[in-house]
Amino acid sequence: MKCKLTGKEGKGVSAHIIPKSFYAIDPDEKLPTKLLTSTEGHYPKRCPIGIYDNTIVTEEGERIFSEWDDYAAEILLDKKSDFEPMSHNGKIFAFQISEYDYTKLKLFVLSVLWRASVSSQPFFRRVNLGPYEKLLRETLLSGNPQDTNWFAVSIAKWSDHVIGHRMMDPFRTKFDGINYYVIYLEQYIVYCKVDQRVADKTFQAIQLKPNEPLIIVGRELSTSKEQAIIYNIVRKHTKQSL
DSSP states (O other): OBOTTTOOBOOBOOEESSOGGGGTOOTTOSSOOEEEOOSTTOOOEEOTTOOEETTSOBHHHHHHHHHHHHHHHIIIIITGGGSEEEEETTEEEEEEESOOOHHHHHHHHHHHHHHHHHOOOGGGTTOOOTTHHHHHHHHHHHTOOOSTTTTOEEEEEESSOOOOSEEEOOEEEEETTEEEEEEEETTEEEEEEOSSSOOOHHHHHHBOOTTSOEEEEEEOGGGSHHHHHHHHHHHHHOSOOO
């Protein structure tokens, strides 16, 4: 096959769009991860091994992703206890770690967004980068995520409890008129700006930045709009309670 990333012919691989590590997959868990979507006409789907696609990359292309995927799992999952909670009036509003690899973490997020855009899997049907797809591909091939405003990335995390075995499909939205894609990575929510305009001051303050601490915003699932969406989807299509 022709690799969508490198453009070279080679042996295709069944590559995960979102790395398997972010599905909280437990081989002993009786209830596998369930993929949720609010798109009309589509239904929750069990996904015991995560979502993979064999139409995207060859082995060479997959190796490009591997270093970034491994680093993201290391910093966000394996080392999540190293993050220092930041609280105000008894409520956690952010998590911080003093040092991280800006290049690897941002390229991980951008690679997931690009993979979702070129994927043939229905779960990612709402991700369509259009002319930005080529720009993002060139960014991945160069290994240079550029400055903080280029495809700016911000990360949030559920501060009260996690969705646990339920992952919502990514979608496009606007914040103060600026276009973003929202991607759910189990307990994390990633916001990636797909817009030439600079984000507002709120988002600028929490964007990934080189040579600065990594700040992950705390969000409460219990008071979020996602909580209501999740309950509505589950109630509509299954009898299983959350």
